[in-house]
Amino acid sequence: MKIVVLIKQVPDTYGERRLTPQGLVDRDASDAIIDEISERALEVALQQKDADKGTEVVVLSMGPDAVTASLRKALSMGADSAVHVLDDSLSGSDTGLTAATLAAAVRSIDGVDLIVAGDASTDGRGGVIPAMVAEHLGIPCLAAVDGLQIGSTVSGTQPTESGTRQVHAGLPAIVSITESAPEARFPNFKGIMTAKRKPLSVLSLSDLGVDSGFPGLARSVVVTATERPARAAGRKVIDEGSAVDELVEFLAAERLI
Numbered sequence: 324m325k326i327v328v329l330i331k332q333v334p335d336t337y338g339e340r341r342l343t344p345q346g347l348v349d350r351d352a353s354d355a356i357i358d359e360i361s362e363r364a365l366e367v368a369l370q371q372k373d374a375d376k377g378t379e380v381v382v383l384s385m386g387p388d389a390v391t392a393s394l395r396k397a398l399s400m401g402a403d404s405a406v407h408v409l410d411d412s413l414s415g416s417d418t419g420l421t422a423a424t425l426a427a428a429v430r431s432i433d434g435v436d437l438i439v440a441g442d443a444s445t446d447g448r449g450g451v452i453p454a455m456v457a458e459h460l461g462i463p464c465l466a467a468v469d470g471l472q473i474g475s476t477v478s479g480t481q482p483t484e485s486g487t488r489q490v491h492a493g494l495p496a497i498v499s500i501t502e503s504a505p506e507a508r509f510p511n512f513k514g515i516m517t518a519k520r521k522p523l524s525v526l527s528l529s530d531l532g533v534d535s536g537f538p539g540l541a542r543s544v545v546v547t548a549t550e551r552p553a554r555a556a557g558r559k560v561i562d563e564g565s566a567v568d569e570l571v572e573f574l575a576a577e578r579l580i
């Protein structure tokens with residue numbers, strides 16, 4: 324079985340996260356790390372490889388130069404090979420271009436049975452890429468699945484507003500996992516040493532035959548970005564006998580009651 328894991332590099336949530344005045348992610352504002360949910364997606368694939376040694380795990384990421392470090396980390400954790408889609412014209416990509424590019428990259432990999440992704444990234448938080456990639460590839464998508472079972476089909480549980488439902492799909496398919504998936508393993512020394520020799524291919528948009536230009540993929544772009552205004556000081560209500568009335572008046576004025 325060949326599993327492709329979609330790995331997104333994101334700004335570390337422990338650092339400051341900012342946009343540039345042009346609306347791009349300010350990559351100098353914090354460290355770049357593999358998104359935790361992507362690491363869990365990789366762990367799901369690696370556990371399948373542990374259980375079935377014939378499983379091959381390919382990690383795929385689209386992003387700037389710095390993504391190489393995240394892909395090397397994924398290789399040191401146990402992935403077999405990596406694909407990096409790197410192209411200046413991807414800067415400022417919207418979800419449409421991101422999904423079309425990732426789908427083209429998956430198509431460039433022979434014999435993919437399963438694609439595993441996170442359900443939503445911690446920076447963009449769109450939660451749409453797996454379904455959009457599925458649409459491009461014309462394959463089923465099991466979104467936000469807990470307790471993933473991988474065999475000749477894939478199955479799992481999806482939470483709904485009123486309970487849970489069991490879902491399954493034939494292969495090839497794409498699944499997105501949730502934070503209930505197991506935490507990722509740490510790379511060990513042997514993994515770190517062998518990662519350097521594992522294949523990492525870098526593909527451009529022309530290698531993939533993707534046209535990033537408008538209106539090819541009807542791209543939306545950020546035109547301006549405005550920083551959120553600083554929070555105004557809160558109002559303190561001191562109880563001198565009329566606090567309840569003041570609170571009710573305040574909540575009504577704010578349309579909270």
Ligand SMILES: Cc1cc2nc3c(=O)[nH]c(=O)nc-3n(C[C@H](O)[C@H](O)[C@H](O)COP(=O)(O)OP(=O)(O)OC[C@H]3O[C@@H](n4cnc5c(N)ncnc54)[C@H](O)[C@@H]3O)c2cc1C
Pocket residue numbers: 329330331332346347348358360361364383384385386414415416417418419421422425439440441442443444446447448449450451452453543544545
């Ligand atoms: C109009 C518009 C303009 C934008 N401009 C910018 C910009 O200037 N700069 C910028 O950094 N972002 C920009 N974005 C955000 C960017 O489009 C998203 O970060 C990207 O499409 C991924 O979406 P997401 O993070 O919401 O993914 P989600 O759907 O939340 O991610 C789910 C899963 O998909 C996979 N995945 C997502 N992205 C990747 C990836 N790149 N490589 C591999 N796997 C991936 C991961 O497994 C992830 O866990 C813009 C978005 C819009 C709508």
